[in-house]
Amino acid sequence: EADIYQTPRYLVIGTGKKITLECSQTMGHDKMYWYQQDPGMELHLIHYSYGVNSTEKGDLSSESTVSRIRTEHFPLTLESARPSHTSQYLCASSEFRGSSGANVLTFGAGSRLTVL
């Protein structure tokens, strides 16, 4: 079944540790995104990719980095985690349907990060 997967779902880690949040999709979508969302707050786009070897920063400044070496894989890395990085991280993918102008996002289940 085509889907988008995020691991880990929950992570509690100490300050200064390096972490990588994994995101994989089996839908063959060329576009992928990382959003950050605090509880009860709005979505903030932090990174996106239009395809392999294409990555861009989003609207919200983030100390994280991303890579897109394979179409299906879009990991997010924090080199040195801090308590301010505590948040929910949502990965999404989409396929642009040119005739209708639609770009429907499919979201993963999210990774909830807590930095102590």
Add this chain to the structure above:
Amino acid sequence: QKEVEQNSGPLSVPEGAIASLNCTYSDRGSQSFFWYRQYSGKSPELIMSIYSNGDKEDGRFTAQLNKASQYVSLLIRDSQPSDSATYLCAVRTGGSYIPTFGRGTSLIVHP
């Protein structure tokens, strides 16, 4: 001014009533409009998309688009407690593939 505006709510309606959620946007070149539902602690999921002026119905949900007035709305008929969630409006503005999300409106349907 934010590009996509929504009243954060909460909007509280009794079970069986019609819930009306509104969204305004600033870019007149916007082409695609989406409503996502997000349950507490979960990820957003698409409910409806609309691209042309007028109404689009899907079951209990109706999306309404008025490009001249730059607003899009979502009507939920026969509201159920299971409809209690945050509803996110997203707009794909001209020149970008990436939809811009509003802050979301919290809907509470009480029995």
